[in-house]
Amino acid sequence: AQTVTQSQPEMSVQEAETVTLSCTYDTSESDYYLFWYKQPPSRQMILVIRQEAYKQQNATENRFSVNFQKAAKSFSLKISDSQLGDAAMYFCAYRPPTGANSKLTFGKGITLSVRP
Amino acid sequence: DTEVTQTPKHLVMGMTNKKSLKCEQHMGHRAMYWYKQKAKKPPELMFVYSYEKLSINESVPSRFSPECPNSSLLNLHLHALQPEDSALYLCASSQLGLPNEKLFFGSGTQLSVL
Numbered sequence: 001a002q003t004v005t006q007s008q009p010e011m012s013v014q015e016a017e018t019v020t021l022s023c024t025y026d027t028s029e030s031d032y033y034l035f036w037y038k039q040p041p042s043r044q045m046i047l048v049i050r051q052e053a054y055k056q057q058n059a060t061e062n063r064f065s066v067n068f069q070k071a072a073k074s075f076s077l078k079i080s081d082s083q084l085g086d087a088a089m090y091f092c093a094y095r096p097p098t099g100a101n102s103k104l105t106f107g108k109g110i111t112l113s114v115r116p
Numbered sequence: 117d118t119e120v121t122q123t124p125k126h127l128v129m130g131m132t133n134k135k136s137l138k139c140e141q142h143m144g145h146r147a148m149y150w151y152k153q154k155a156k157k158p159p160e161l162m163f164v165y166s167y168e169k170l171s172i173n174e175s176v177p178s179r180f181s182p183e184c185p186n187s188s189l190l191n192l193h194l195h196a197l198q199p200e201d202s203a204l205y206l207c208a209s210s211q212l213g214l215p216n217e218k219l220f221f222g223s224g225t226q227l228s229v230l
Contacts, residue, residue: 097215111156
């Protein structure tokens with residue numbers, strides 16, 4: 001079974017600084033998809049970024065980028081120029097490549113606070 | 117319209133009550149999902165509908181009964197719930213249910229069972 005591990009329950013970053021959130025996963029699949037979702041106090045889960053395992057290039061979305069290390073099964077999220085609105089719970093997630101019946105497996109999440 | 121709308125936002129019910137949660141999307145998505153989320157925990161998948169057919173049931177107790185009347189609407193019927201069922205219930209949708217797709221989430225229904 002696939003597992004997703006986020007070992008840091010909480011992190012804090014100064015506004016305008018850079019922070020990296022860690023995630024590791026375990027799978028026997030060679031092809032799969034990885035995601036970071038953000039859940040602010042409004043509770044609505046929002047996709048931050050996604051990565052296809054067959055792509056070697058790390059995904060980037062504006063201030064958000066990932067460091068995808070397939071051999072190490074590591075998928076960390078870097079947030080640059082942190083803003084107050086980045087304060088939220090962040091979930092790393094894994095999904096295998098088998099269509100609608102493939103489950104999205106979430107890590108336990110990390111609470112990020114941003115200091116003004 | 118890129119929203120998933122859930123109603124009600126809050127619900128308090130007794131253990132003998134029957135209630136329903138409603139989820140609606142008008143993005144033409146053909147996959148819809150129910151998740152349960154306890155405070156400070158990750159969402160747990162309950163059900164997946166693909167093209168209005170139930171494709172995943174994660175061994176959810178029968179007191180939770182999902183229904184997908186059409187491609188835009190997803191209901192979760194609740195009956196004889198237990199206090200431990202108190203949680204945030206999130207609905208999500210995706211275009212075709214493919215594994216690389218973004219899930220669009222609603223803001224959830226906060227359920228309290230007394």
